[in-house]
Amino acid sequence: MELLDKLNWRYAAKAMNGEKVDQEKIDRIIEAARLAPTSSGLQPFEIFVIKNQEIKEKIRPIAWNQSVITDCSHLLVFAAWDTYTEDRINYMFDLTNEVRGFKNEGWENYRQMLLSSYPQQDAEVNFNHAAKQAYIAFSQAITAAAFEEVDATPIEGFDPEAVDAILGLREKGLRSAVLLPLGYRKTEDDWLANLVKVRKSTEDLVTVID
Numbered sequence: 001m002e003l004l005d006k007l008n009w010r011y012a013a014k015a016m017n018g019e020k021v022d023q024e025k026i027d028r029i030i031e032a033a034r035l036a037p038t039s040s041g042l043q044p045f046e047i048f049v050i051k052n053q054e055i056k057e058k059i060r061p062i063a064w065n066q067s068v069i070t071d072c073s074h075l076l077v078f079a080a081w082d083t084y085t086e087d088r089i090n091y092m093f094d095l096t097n098e099v100r101g102f103k104n105e106g107w108e109n110y111r112q113m114l115l116s117s118y119p120q121q122d123a124e125v126n127f128n129h130a131a132k133q134a135y136i137a138f139s140q141a142i143t144a145a146a147f148e149e150v151d152a153t154p155i156e157g158f159d160p161e162a163v164d165a166i167l168g169l170r171e172k173g174l175r176s177a178v179l180l181p182l183g184y185r186k187t188e189d190d191w192l193a194n195l196v197k198v199r200k201s202t203e204d205l206v207t208v209i210d
Contacts, residue, residue, distance in 0.1 A: 003147060010146035011197060012153045013068060015190040016183035021073040025148045029182065030076075032144030036137035040114060042092050044084065045134035046174060048077040048167060058166050063158035063179065072153075072181030077167065078138050079174040080130035084118035131177040138178050145182055155179040 026049070033047060050056060051074055060069040069075060081088060093111045097103050118126060138154070145152035156178055163169070163176040187193040199205075 003143075006146040006149070007143070008197065009149070010142070010152070011192060013151040013183070013185040013190060014066075014153070014192050015186040016068045016071040016073075016151060016153075016181065017186040018071045019073065019184045021150050021182055021184070025150055026074055026182065028148060029141050029144045029150065029152075033137040033141040036140040038133040038136060039129070040092075040110070041096065042084075042089065043133070043137075044081040044088070044130035045137065045177070046079050046172075047137070048079060050075040050077065055166065059158070059163060059179075062162040063155060066153075066155065066157070068153045068181040068183070069155075069179075071186070072183035074182045076141065076180040076182065077163065078134040078177050078180070079164075079167075079169050079172075080127060080134045080177045082130075082170070082173050082175050083123040083126040084114075084121070084130070085173075086115055086119050089114050089118060127175055131175075134177045138180060141180060150182050151185045153181045155181065 030047065030049065034043075038044065050059075053070070056070045056072070056075055059075070060066065063069050089111065093107070096107070142152045142154065158176075158179055160176045163179075164174075167176070169176055185193060
């Protein structure tokens with residue numbers, strides 16, 4: 001299967017060569033993330049696509065000085081909602097009704113159930129839930145990048161509060177969850193490039209319950 005071949009090809013590049021990725025490929029990677037499933041269809045996150053080199057230079061020192069931050073073509077920042085609010089929930093339910101062109105009683109009852117629970121929860125609990133949804137889209141972006149033969153390096157090793165300050169995320173009701181540099185590998189500077197991919201065997205990873 002072609003997709004599995006691409007996933008075997010990909011790895012978390014530790015060095016990138018600075019070459020720009022065609023915008024068409026970036027657009028398809030972003031679209032794959034946009035189409036990712038999320039809990040209740042709320043899509044409780046935003047994606048910031050950073051091409052500005054000065055901003056990348058500011059982020060690199062607070063991301064363990066990883067060179068892929070500045071040597072990538074595009075740096076994606078997945079930023080989750082800081083909490084769930086009535087306005088945010090209503091926006092997505094109203095959008096669904098508008099796009100589908102009708103209201104459904106069951107769907108409206110579900111709206112009320114979420115409104116009576118999510119906004120009343122602790123903001124940190126809500127952020128953690130929203131961040132998990134961002135990770136679903138993040139994973140889908142990685143898969144799409146592999147399909148495009150664009151390298152993608154997942155990065156959790158960064159100072160979220162510092163990234164939030166650089167991008168002004170808190171003022172937008174967002175908090176950074178994970179980073180994804182996109183670009184092309186520089187194998188001569190990458191210690192990981194020629195090593196065999198290591199994963200658990202299917203038998204160790206999967207339990208089938210008939």
